[in-house]
Amino acid sequence: MDWELLLGIGRFVLATTLLLLLTVPTAFIIIQMEMKIIAQMNLRFGPNRIGPRGIFQSTIHGFKVLAKEDTVPDQADRSTFTLAPWMVYMAAAMSMLVIPFAPGAVAADFNIGIVYFFAVLGLSVVGLLVAGWASYNKYSLLGGLRSAAQMVSYEIPLTLSIVGAVVLAGTLNFSELIGWQLENGWLLIWQPIGLGIFYISSLAEVNRTPFDMVEADSELVAGPFTEYSGMRFGFFFFAEYVALFIMSGILVALFFGGWLAPWPFPAQLTGFAGTLYGIFWFFLKTYIFVAIAVWLRATLPRVRVDQLMGMAWKVLLPLALVNLFVTAIAVVVFDVKGV
Amino acid sequence: MTKIDPDITIPDPIDLDRAEEERLRAAAGLTPVRTPGGEYAGFEQVGIPDRPPQTEREREIYTLDEGEMLVNMGPQHPSTHGVMRLVVKVRGEIIVDIDPVLGYLHRGIEKLCENATYTTVLTYVDPMDYLSTMHNEHAPAIAFEKLYGVKAPPRAEYIRALVVELNRIFSHGLMMGFLALDMGGLTPILYAFINRDEIVDMLSSISGQRMLFNFFRVGGVNFDTNDEFLSRLGTWRGRVLKNIEMNERMITDNEIFRARTINMGTLTGQQAIGLGVTGPNLRASGVPFDVRKAKPYSIYNELEFDVITQQGGDSYSRYLQRIAEIKQSIHLIDQIIDKMPHGPVQAQVPGIIRPRPGRAYGAVESPRGLYSVYAISDGGPNPYRFRMRDPSFISLQALPKLMPGRLVADTMAVMASLDPVMGGVDK
Numbered sequence: 001m002d003w004e005l006l007l008g009i010g011r012f013v014l015a016t017t018l019l020l021l022l023t024v025p026t027a028f029i030i031i032q033m034e035m036k037i038i039a040q041m042n043l044r045f046g047p048n049r050i051g052p053r054g055i056f057q058s059t060i061h062g063f064k065v066l067a068k069e070d071t072v073p074d075q076a077d078r079s080t081f082t083l084a085p086w087m088v089y090m091a092a093a094m095s096m097l098v099i100p101f102a103p104g105a106v107a108a109d110f111n112i113g114i115v116y117f118f119a120v121l122g123l124s125v126v127g128l129l130v131a132g133w134a135s136y137n138k139y140s141l142l143g144g145l146r147s148a149a150q151m152v153s154y155e156i157p158l159t160l161s162i163v164g165a166v167v168l169a170g171t172l173n174f175s176e177l178i179g180w181q182l183e184n185g186w187l188l189i190w191q192p193i194g195l196g197i198f199y200i201s202s203l204a205e206v207n208r209t210p211f212d213m214v215e216a217d218s219e220l221v222a223g224p225f226t227e228y229s230g231m232r233f234g235f236f237f238f239a240e241y242v243a244l245f246i247m248s249g250i251l252v253a254l255f256f257g258g259w260l261a262p263w264p265f266p267a268q269l270t271g272f273a274g275t276l277y278g279i280f281w282f283f284l285k286t287y288i289f290v291a292i293a294v295w296l297r298a299t300l301p302r303v304r305v306d307q308l309m310g311m312a313w314k315v316l317l318p319l320a321l322v323n324l325f326v327t328a329i330a331v332v333v334f335d336v337k338g339v
Numbered sequence: 340m341t342k343i344d345p346d347i348t349i350p351d352p353i354d355l356d357r358a359e360e361e362r363l364r365a366a367a368g369l370t371p372v373r374t375p376g377g378e379y380a381g382f383e384q385v386g387i388p389d390r391p392p393q394t395e396r397e398r399e400i401y402t403l404d405e406g407e408m409l410v411n412m413g414p415q416h417p418s419t420h421g422v423m424r425l426v427v428k429v430r431g432e433i434i435v436d437i438d439p440v441l442g443y444l445h446r447g448i449e450k451l452c453e454n455a456t457y458t459t460v461l462t463y464v465d466p467m468d469y470l471s472t473m474h475n476e477h478a479p480a481i482a483f484e485k486l487y488g489v490k491a492p493p494r495a496e497y498i499r500a501l502v503v504e505l506n507r508i509f510s511h512g513l514m515m516g517f518l519a520l521d522m523g524g525l526t527p528i529l530y531a532f533i534n535r536d537e538i539v540d541m542l543s544s545i546s547g548q549r550m551l552f553n554f555f556r557v558g559g560v561n562f563d564t565n566d567e568f569l570s571r572l573g574t575w576r577g578r579v580l581k582n583i584e585m586n587e588r589m590i591t592d593n594e595i596f597r598a599r600t601i602n603m604g605t606l607t608g609q610q611a612i613g614l615g616v617t618g619p620n621l622r623a624s625g626v627p628f629d630v631r632k633a634k635p636y637s638i639y640n641e642l643e644f645d646v647i648t649q650q651g652g653d654s655y656s657r658y659l660q661r662i663a664e665i666k667q668s669i670h671l672i673d674q675i676i677d678k679m680p681h682g683p684v685q686a687q688v689p690g691i692i693r694p695r696p697g698r699a700y701g702a703v704e705s706p707r708g709l710y711s712v713y714a715i716s717d718g719g720p721n722p723y724r725f726r727m728r729d730p731s732f733i734s735l736q737a738l739p740k741l742m743p744g745r746l747v748a749d750t751m752a753v754m755a756s757l758d759p760v761m762g763g764v765d766k
Contacts, residue, residue: 042529138410142432142747209523210595218418218521219748301595302523304748305432 015107019096024062027241031058033287034241034294041298062234070230073136080134085228085235087127092242095121099249100174102259102278114172117250118159121205124239125151128214128224131236135227143223146305147214150204153312154211158201160320164194164327165254178258186257193323195255197316202251204308206243209297213305248289249282256285400438406430410747414443418521418751421761423735429747437742437750439735444765452725457483457557457692460725464712465551468729468763470513473499473506473542474705476555478712478727481636481701483557486694486716495559495684496638501675502542502554503637503703504668508579509535510706511619511661511668512586514758518658519590521751522599527590534582541571557692559685576672583665591662600654604741604753607652614740615733618708620757623660624652630704637703642674654756661758691720707731707758729766731759 032047035057039046047054072078098113100106110116125147132144165187166172169180181187188195204211215223225236252258259278303311392398403409413424422443428436448467452460460483464475477499484490491499516531539549544567546554554561590596606616608624621628627646631639647663649656694716702711708730717723734757741753 038525042526043533044529138408142410142429146432212523213748216523216748218523218751221416298526299589300524301519301593301599302748303595304599304746306746307598 012108016097019107020093023093023096023238023242026245027238028058028062029287030241030244030290030294031061031237033291034297037291037294038298041295065234065237066231068230070232071227073227075136076227077134077136080130081227082232084127084131084134084224085232085239087130088124089127089235089239089242091120091122091124091127092239092246094123095246096242098174099246100178100253100258101282102275103175104275105279106175109173109175112172113174114162114166114177118155121243121246122151122155124243127239131224131228135224137227139220139222139226140224143214143216143220143226146216146220147207147224149305149309150207150211150214153309154201154204154316157197157312157316157320158205160317160324161194161197161201162254163320164324165191167324167327167331174253174258178253178260181257182260186255186260188255188257191255191323191327193319194327195251197320197323198254199251201312201316202247203293203296204312206247206293207240208244208293210300210303211308212297213302213308216302218302244290244293245286248293249286251289252282252285258282396438400426400428400436403428404430407435412750413440418755420517420754420759421764423759423761423764425738425750427747427750432746432748434742434745434747434750437739439738441732441735442765444761446766448766449725449727452479453722456720457487457694457722458690460722461555461557462551462553464727465553466762467727467766468705468707468710468731468760469550470510470760471506471705471707471710472550472552473503473554474703474710476553477503477637477703478701478705478710479714479725480555480557481703482699482712482714483692483694483701485699485701486697486714487557487688487692488694489558489686489688491559491686492683493638493680494563494682495686497675497679498545498560498564498684499555500637500639500642501672501679502545502552502560504671504675505538505542507706508665508668509538511665512583514661514706514755515586515590515658517758518600518654518752518755519596521755522596524590524593524596527586530582530586530589534579534586537571537575541568541575544568544571556685556688558688559683561685563684572676576669579669580666583662587662590658597655599749599752600658600756601651603654603745603749604756605651605653606737606741610740611652611737614736616708616730616737617733618704618706618730619660619664620657620708620734620737622647623649623656625650630702630709634702636701638675641678642671644671654753657756657758693718693720705730707734707760707763727766729763731761731763735759735764 032055036046036054047057050056050060072081095117097108098106098110098117100109128147129144132140132142132147135141165177168187168190169177171177171180177187184190203209207214213219215225220226225233228236259282261277261281392401401409407428407430410427410429411424412427414422416425424440424443426438426440427434428438446466448463451463455463460479461476464479465472467475480491480499512531512534513528516528519527542552542554543549545562545564546552547562548554606614606620606624608621608626611621611624612626616624617628617630625648627648629646630636631644632646644667647660647667649660649663696716696718698713698715700711700713702709704710709728710730711728713724713726713728714722715724737757738750738754742750745753
C-alpha cells in the first residue's frame with residue numbers, strides 16, 4: 001500500500017471538506033455585510049432584531065431557505081433545471097481549491113493554479129445559461145443569454161490583464177507569485193493598469209453592480225433565478241457571494257501581496273503562527289475588497305448590457321494587450337528576475 | 340393583409356389537441372407562439388387574448404415574425420410603477436414593439452364622483468394620482484367654485500398654492516429616485532423618501548392625514564396654518580437645498596447614469612405636442628408651456644417665476660427639468676410665505692351644494708402635467724358628468740413611440756423618466 005498516496009488523498013478530502021464548510025459562513029458574512037452596510041448607506045437601520053445588532057439575520061435567512069418548498073415549473077426541463085444550481089455552486093467551490101490563504105494553507109498548491117482558477121470559475125456561466133434555458137421562462141432565458149454574452153466579453157480582458165503579472169513573476173503558481181511579491185513589492189506597483197482591468201472585469205465576472213444585468217431586478221425580475229425557490233435558489237445565492245469572496249481573494253493574491261502584511265513579514269513567524277498571521281492578513285484584505293463591492297452596489301446604477309460589451313471589447317481588451325506588450329518588452333529589456 | 344374572419348370561434352383550449360389549436364390560431368391570423376424549446380405553448384402564453392384580434396393594432400402586436408418573441412412585463416413586475424402590464428415584442432434584447440395594457444388599477448373614480456355630492460368628490464379624487472394628491476383636489480375645487488360661483492378667500496388661495504408647491508417638490512424628488520432605482524441604483528430612492536417624509540409630516544400637521552390629504556374644500560381649505568406646520572416648514576426650508584444638492588451629487592454627474600439617459604428616449608417638441616404630452620416632459624422637449632403661466636389659476640399671476648425648459652427632450656433632460664422645477668418651487672414657496680395675507684380660509688358654503696345647471700373646467704399644473712377636470716351640473720347635488728384628464732395617461736402614450744429599436748433594459752429607464760403614476764392612468 002502506498003501510504004504517500006493515501007496520505008495525499010486524505011489531505012485532499014480534508015481540505016475540500018474544510019473549504020466546502022468555509023463557503024457557508026463566508027456567504028452568511030457577506031450577505032450580512034450587504035444588508036447592514038447598504039442599510040447604513042441608505043440611512044436605514046438594517047436588520048437589528050435577530051441576535052445582537054441583528055448579526056444572525058443572514059443565518060436565519062439561510063435556514064428559512066432550507067425550509068421553503070422547492071418548486072419546479074411544470075414545463076421546465078427537470079434534469080437540467082436541477083443540475084444548474086449544482087454547477088454554479090461547484091464552480092465557485094472548486095475554484096476555492098487554489099486560493100492561497102496563508103503559507104502552507106492552500107488546498108491544492110499546484111503549478112498551474114492561475115490557469116485552473118480561471119478555467120473553473122468560468123464554468124459558472126454554463127450553469128447560469130443552463131438555468132436560464134431550463135426554467136421555461138422568458139426572463140430566465142434573457143438573463144441566461146445575457147450571462148453568456150457577458151462572459152464572452154469580459155473573460156478575455158480578465159484573463160489577459162493578469163498575463164502581465166504572470167510574465168513579470170514568471171510563475172503560474174499562487175504561492176510562488178506571492179513569494180515574488182515578498183521580494184519585489186506588491187504587483188499593485190508593477191501592474192496598475194492590469195489591476196484596474198482585472199478589478200472591473202472581476203466585478204462583471206461575479207455579476208456585481210454595476211455589471212449585474214444578468215439578474216437585473218428592475219428589468220428581468222431575477223434573471224436565470226426567477227423560477228428557482230428553496231435551497232436551489234439558495235445555492236445560486238451562496239455561489240454568488242462565495243464567488244465575490246473568491247474574486248476579492250484572488251485580487252488580493254495577485255496584486256495586493258496575498259497573505260503578506262503591509263510591512264515586511266516577521267522572520268520569526270514560521271510554522272503555525274506564520275499561517276495564522278497570513279490568514280489574518282489575507283482575510284482582512286479580502287473583506288476590504290468585499291466591502292468595496294458592497295459599497296459600489298449601494299452607490300452605482302447598472303450599466304446596460306451593450307455598454308458593458310462595448311467597454312470590454314473597445315477599451316479593456318486593447319488596454320490589456322498594450323499592458324501585456326509593454327510588460328513583456330520591459331521584462332526583456334530590463335532583464336527582470338524570474339524570467 | 341389577410342382578412343380576419345369574425346365568425347370564427349375558438350373553443351376552450353383544454354379540449355383541443357395542439358394541431359387543432361395551431362390551425363385555429365392560424366385561421367385567426369395569429370402566428371403560433373413557440374417556446375424557447377420550440378414547442379407550441381398554447382394560447383395562454385403571455386396572455387394573448389383567446390379570441391381573434393379585435394383591432395389592427397392588436398393583430399400587429401400579437402403577430403410574431405421569425406426570431407421574435409413576446410415578453411410580458413407586469414402587472415406583477417418589480418418596476419412597472421404600480422400595476423401596469425407591458426407586452427413587449429423583442430428580437431433578442433432589442434425591442435420591436437411595445438404595447439401598454441392598462442386597467443389593472445381601474446376603480447371607476449369618475450363614476451363614483453358622479454354619484455357623490457360636490458363636497459365628497461374631493462375625497463374621491465385623492466387616490467387617483469397618489470403622488471400629487473393636493474393637485475388632484477385643486478382642479479375639482481377650481482371647477483366647482485366656478486360652477487357654484489363662490490371664490491375662496493385670499494388666504495385660502497395662498498395656503499393652496501403653498502401646499503401644492505410642497506407636493507410638487509416631493510413628487511419630483513420621488514421621480515428622481517425611481518429613475519435611479521429602475522437603473523439599479525438602490526440609494527437615491529431612499530433619500531428621496533426621507534425628503535418626502537419631511538414634507539408629508541409637514542402636510543399631515545396641517546391637513547391631519549399623511550398620504551391622501553383631503554385638505555381642499557369647495558370655497559377654501561380645511562384648516563388654517565398652525566404652529567407645527569410652520570415650524571416644520573422652517574426647518575425643512577433651512578436644509579432642503581443641501582438635501583437636493585446631495586441627491587444631485589449622487590445622480591446628476593454619475594457617468595453610468597448619464598450613459599443610460601442621455602440621448603435615450605428622445606421626444607421632440609413636435610412629437611410631444613402631437614401626443615398631447617404636458618408638464619415637465621413637454622418642457623424638457625423645449626416647449627415652454629406651463630398652465631401656471633399660460634392660464635394662471637389661484638394666485639400664480641401674483642407670483643414671479645419663469646417657465647423653465649430644457650432642449651434635449653431625452654431622459655436626462657427630463658431629469659434635469661425636475662431638479663430645476665424643484666428649485667423653482669422653493670422660490671415660489673418663499674414668495675408665498677412673504678406675501679401670505681391674514682383672513683379666513685373658508686368661504687361661506689352650505690353642506691350640500693346645488694349649483695345652477697352649467698359646465699365648468701378647472702385645470703392645474705400637476706407634477707405630471709396638465710391635470711384638469713370638466714364638470715357638468717344639472718342642478719342636482721352631484722355632478723351630472725365629471726371628467727378628468729390625467730397627464731400620466733397621456734405621457735404613457737409616448738412609450739411605444741420611444742422604445743422600438745432600444746434594449747429591454749431601457750424600457751424601465753425611459754418609463755421612469757416619463758414618470759407615470761398608474762393610479763392616475765387607470766383612474
